[in-house]
Amino acid sequence: MIKKALRRIYKDKLRLLMGRLSEEYNIFSPKLVEGRIIFDRIDDVSEIINEYHTRPVLPVKKLFLPQRETLFEYEIVDNDVIISDKLDLVAREKRCIFGVRACDIASLQILRRFFSRGPGDPYVIGRLSNSMIIGIMCNSVFPSCFCHFTDSGPLPKDGFDLFLVDVDDYFIAIIGSERGNQIASKNEDIFLDANKDDALAIDNKVKEIVSLMKSPPVVDQMVLYDAFVRSFNLDFWEDYAKKCLSCGKCNFNCPTCYCFDIFDEVDLDLRKGRRVRVWDSCHFLSFTRVASGEIFRRNRSSRLKQRVYHKFVYSVNDIGLISCVGCGRCFEVCPASIDLRDIITKVLCG
Ligand code: SF4
Ligand code: SF4
Structure with missing residues (x-):
C-alpha cells in the first residue's frame, strides 16, 4: 500500500x-x-x-x-x-x-x-x-x-x-x-x-x-546482471547482429541513452563559432573512432552488445542501477524487430 x-x-x-x-x-x-x-x-x-x-x-x-x-x-x-x-x-x-x-x-x-x-x-x-x-x-x-x-x-x-x-x-x-x-x-x-x-x-x-504487460518473469536485478555477464560470448548475439541495421533509432528513442558528440562550428570569417553537442549512437561505426582512425567496435555484434550491456551491466558497475526502464521504445521503433524482451529471456534461460 x-x-x-x-x-x-x-x-x-x-x-x-x-x-x-x-x-x-x-x-x-x-x-x-x-x-x-x-x-x-x-x-x-x-x-x-x-x-x-x-x-x-x-x-x-x-x-x-x-x-x-x-x-x-x-x-x-x-x-x-x-x-x-x-x-x-x-x-x-x-x-x-x-x-x-x-x-x-x-x-x-x-x-x-x-x-x-x-x-x-x-x-x-x-x-x-x-x-x-x-x-x-x-x-x-x-x-x-x-x-x-x-x-x-x-x-x-x-x-x-x-x-x-x-x-x-x-x-x-x-x-x-x-x-x-x-x-x-x-x-x-x-x-x-x-x-x-x-x-x-x-x-x-x-x-x-x-x-x-507482456514482461519477462521478474527476477532480482543482480540475477539479471549475472546472467548477462555469463552470456557475453554466446552465439545468439551474432543472430541479432545479422538483423541489426545499425540505424541508431533504438538509442535516439531510449529515455536513458545519453551519449553525445561534441564539435565546433566555425563561421566563414574564422572569428566566431560555437561548440555544439548532438546525440550520438553506440550503434554507429564512427562512435568509437579515435584520432588515429582506429575503430574499436568494428564488428556489428560488438556494437549491439554495447548498447544492451550498458543497460544491464556497465550501468550497474557505474551508478549501481540498471539503466533500462522497460518502456519498450527501442523495439517499438526498431526496423529489424529486435525485441529487447526476447534478448532478456534468452539471457535468463541460458
Ligand atoms: S533500432 Fe534495431 S536495427 Fe536500428 S540499431 Fe537499434 S537494434 Fe539495430
Ligand atoms: S526498453 Fe529499455 S533499452 Fe529500450 S528504449 Fe526503453 S529504457 Fe531504453
Missing part, C-alpha cells in the same frame, strides 16, 4: 491548477502537433493533454538533454576570445513538466546519476534541478511496455513532485516532494482530502496495469 500523502483533484480543476502554476513556471506538456503527441512548451493551458494513447514522439529526456544544443559561443575580439554560454538562463528558468509517465520519471533519475558523475554537467543537472515534475499514471499499456520487470512502474518510487492517478472523474494526487506538498498547501481549493479508499484504488490500478 502506498505510504505517501494523497489528495484528490477533480478533473475539471486541473487546468485551473496548471494556469496558476504557469504564472511561476514555464509549462511543458504532451501536446498535439500535426496529429502527433510531442512533449513541448505550451503557451496556453488549453493545449495540455492529460490522456493520450500513443507515445510522445521522443521521450522526455529531450527537455533535459536536447538533440542538439549550443554549449557556448565564442568570438575573437581584438586579441581576446570572448566566450558566452547560456548557463545563466538554464539556472534561472523554472519549468514544470506535466504528464510524465512512470518510466520517463525513472529515466530522469538515471540521467541525474550519470550526469552528476565527476564535475557534473551543469546543463543537464541545472535543468533537472529547476524542473518540477507532475507525472500521470498510465491508464493502459502499449504492447511493448515492461516497466514492471525493470521496477520502474507503473508507479514511480521517487523523482516526482506530484503524481496523478486517474480514477473516474478525479485524480488521486500522490505528493512526492516538499515542493509538491507546498503546491498542495497553496491550492487547498483544488487539492481536497483523499478518501480512505483512495490508497486501495491505486493498488488496484497498479495490479490491473501490471496484468496487461
Whole structure:
C-alpha cells in the first residue's frame, strides 16, 4: 500500500491548477502537433493533454538533454576570445513538466546519476534541478511496455513532485516532494482530502496495469546482471547482429541513452563559432573512432552488445542501477524487430 500523502483533484480543476502554476513556471506538456503527441512548451493551458494513447514522439529526456544544443559561443575580439554560454538562463528558468509517465520519471533519475558523475554537467543537472515534475499514471499499456520487470512502474518510487492517478472523474494526487506538498498547501481549493479508499484504488490500478504487460518473469536485478555477464560470448548475439541495421533509432528513442558528440562550428570569417553537442549512437561505426582512425567496435555484434550491456551491466558497475526502464521504445521503433524482451529471456534461460 502506498505510504505517501494523497489528495484528490477533480478533473475539471486541473487546468485551473496548471494556469496558476504557469504564472511561476514555464509549462511543458504532451501536446498535439500535426496529429502527433510531442512533449513541448505550451503557451496556453488549453493545449495540455492529460490522456493520450500513443507515445510522445521522443521521450522526455529531450527537455533535459536536447538533440542538439549550443554549449557556448565564442568570438575573437581584438586579441581576446570572448566566450558566452547560456548557463545563466538554464539556472534561472523554472519549468514544470506535466504528464510524465512512470518510466520517463525513472529515466530522469538515471540521467541525474550519470550526469552528476565527476564535475557534473551543469546543463543537464541545472535543468533537472529547476524542473518540477507532475507525472500521470498510465491508464493502459502499449504492447511493448515492461516497466514492471525493470521496477520502474507503473508507479514511480521517487523523482516526482506530484503524481496523478486517474480514477473516474478525479485524480488521486500522490505528493512526492516538499515542493509538491507546498503546491498542495497553496491550492487547498483544488487539492481536497483523499478518501480512505483512495490508497486501495491505486493498488488496484497498479495490479490491473501490471496484468496487461507482456514482461519477462521478474527476477532480482543482480540475477539479471549475472546472467548477462555469463552470456557475453554466446552465439545468439551474432543472430541479432545479422538483423541489426545499425540505424541508431533504438538509442535516439531510449529515455536513458545519453551519449553525445561534441564539435565546433566555425563561421566563414574564422572569428566566431560555437561548440555544439548532438546525440550520438553506440550503434554507429564512427562512435568509437579515435584520432588515429582506429575503430574499436568494428564488428556489428560488438556494437549491439554495447548498447544492451550498458543497460544491464556497465550501468550497474557505474551508478549501481540498471539503466533500462522497460518502456519498450527501442523495439517499438526498431526496423529489424529486435525485441529487447526476447534478448532478456534468452539471457535468463541460458
Ligand atoms: S533500432 Fe534495431 S536495427 Fe536500428 S540499431 Fe537499434 S537494434 Fe539495430
Ligand atoms: S533499452 Fe529500450 S526498453 Fe529499455 S529504457 Fe531504453 S528504449 Fe526503453
